[in-house]
Structure formats: C-alpha cells, structure tokens
Amino acid sequence: VTPQRRAIFQALLEDDSAHPTAEEIFDQVQDGMPDMSLATVYNTLHELVDMDLLLELDLGPGGRHYDVNTADHAHLVCMGCGRVEDVDYDPSTVVLSPEHVQDFQIVERMAIFRGYCSVCISQGKGPNGVS
Amino acid sequence: VTPQRRAIFQALLEDDSAHPTAEEIFDQVQDGMPDMSLATVYNTLHELVDMDLLLELDLGPGGRHYDVNTADHAHLVCMGCGRVEDVDYDPSTVVLSPEHVQDFQIVERMAIFRGYCSVCISQGKGPNGVS
DNA sequence: ATGATTGCAAATACTTTGCACACCC
DNA sequence: GGGTGTGCAAAGTATTTGCAATCAT
Secondary structure, eight states: OOHHHHHHHHHHHHTTTTOOBHHHHHHHHHHHOTTOOHHHHHHHHHHHHHTTSSEEEOOSSSOOEEESOOSSOEEEEETTTOOEEEEOBOGGGOOBOHHHHHHOEEEEEEEEEEEEOHHHHHTTOSTTSOO | OOHHHHHHHHHHHHTTTTOOBHHHHHHHHHHHOTTOOHHHHHHHHHHHHHTTSSEEEOOSSSOOEEESOOSSOEEEEETTTOOEEEEOBOGGGOOBOHHHHHHOEEEEEEEEEEEEOHHHHHTTOSTTSOO
16 A cells, blocks of 8 residues: 555545546546656556456446446446436346346446436437537 | 448348457458458448447447347356357336436446356356456 | 548557566565 | 565557548449
C-alpha cells in the first residue's frame, strides 16, 4: 500500500457515483499528485479488480469504467450524456434456459441497459430528439 | 450493395454461431477477396448495425463481436476458450426498480454471463482448474 | 460526369510492457 | 542489498479517418 494507491482508491470512493474511466481517475489523481503515471493507475486498478474490491465494466467505446460497488447490480448507460447509474435488481429474476445453465458454469453476470436519462430527455436529446 | 458488402454479410451468416470480431470477418472474407480492406469491413459492419440488421457486442478485450441474431437475447461468454453462445431468456423477467425505470427511457438491454463452458470444465480449465 | 464506395496508409484511442530509478524492510 | 512499486516512454491492439483511385449509373 503506497501513497499512489491510496490516492487512487480515494478518488474512486469520492467519485462513487461516477463510474470513472482509467483516464478520468488519472486526471483526478493528478491534481494532488502531478507525478502520477497512467501506468500506475492501470496497475492499481487491475490489482483492485483482482482483489474483488472493484468491478471493471466494458460499457462500450470511451474506455473501461470502474465501479466500487461490487454488489450484483445492473447499469443504466445514458446514450445522451454518457452518465452511468447503478440499478438494483433482483438477480434471481434473470433466468436462463435450463439446458444452457446445466452446461455452463456461470462465474459472473452483467446487465447493461442503454437509453436516455430524464435530463437528456428534457433537453430533447432523447430517442425522439435530434440524434 | 456491392460485392464487398455481400461477402461480408455472407460471412456473418455462415459464421452465425461464432459471433466473430471485425478482424475475424476480415480474415474470412479475405479468402475469397484478397483485396478486401479492413476499413471496408468496419464501414459495412457499422452500416449493418445502423440498419438494425446486426448487433454489436462489447464482450471485453479482444475487440467487438457482431451477432446476426438481433432478437432480444443474452450471451454466455466462456472465460476458457472465448466462445460465445446465445441464450434465450425471458426479457420480462428482468425487472428494474420502478424509480429508475420511470426516470430512464430504455432503448436496448444487454445481458452477459461469463463463466466456463462444458468443454473447458472437462479440460480442467474451469473455475477450479489452473487459472 | 457524378456520386458513392473502396483500398491504402496514417492517425487516433486505449491499454500494456520494458526498464531504470527510488523506496521499504 | 533485495524485492517491490513507480514513472517514463515505447510498443501493442483496436478502430477510425483522409484521400486518391475505382465503380455504377
């Protein structure tokens, strides 16, 4: 545990609704630690992921996002502003066909919903607005 | 509609259980059309996605996968061999908390299950095997 | 001729790696 | 002093873009 790692972890906790990308964490940490290297950010993120303290999310282009909420939950991704929200859902409601479940040992699941948040809809950026 | 596009679309249909990446489609199409350019593959894939004839899947590192099955379905990704299988599931079973659904206009959903397929488990590559 | 599409190569975005230096025990 | 972690820069992977050449109408 080094000062760099502490700073990165702290940035993640402060930003806990933001699901930041590696780049965003890097920018934020650089404020108080200008010598921080991007490689260190990636190193630390990977270690945290290996320790199951952090979730790595592939939400599409723009880089991978990281989430300190390691509980089983889904994500809403706004196609207007890119914001990501956590959503609780009942995991037991996601049921797969039995023939697949028997053949396949599931380790982790991930549910992503894409759409438009209320802010973007009210700004006309929604599905009916200009794309 | 050009010969290149026809070849790409045909490759997708032939490969319809493989969920190929752009690179894989490129390799396959090159067999019969050595002058095919990777840029053309990307162009065509994007057009097909825009026309809703193709699904673009972000399944993690290794590039984006494409799926000719545009029905609402989930994906099983094998962490041993990388193989991707379609799974039917009942979309109505995926229920989100009401407060989020009200605020958020969902356009598309995506469910990904990661784990190990029966082949990999029997080869000791499963969750209990060597990582 | 006109406009769209292609192939090539360079550019971009994101992530990983190699290596020398600094740090802690 | 030995192993670990860091910063820098270069390499790597995946995708996009610019542009001249080509094709269909």
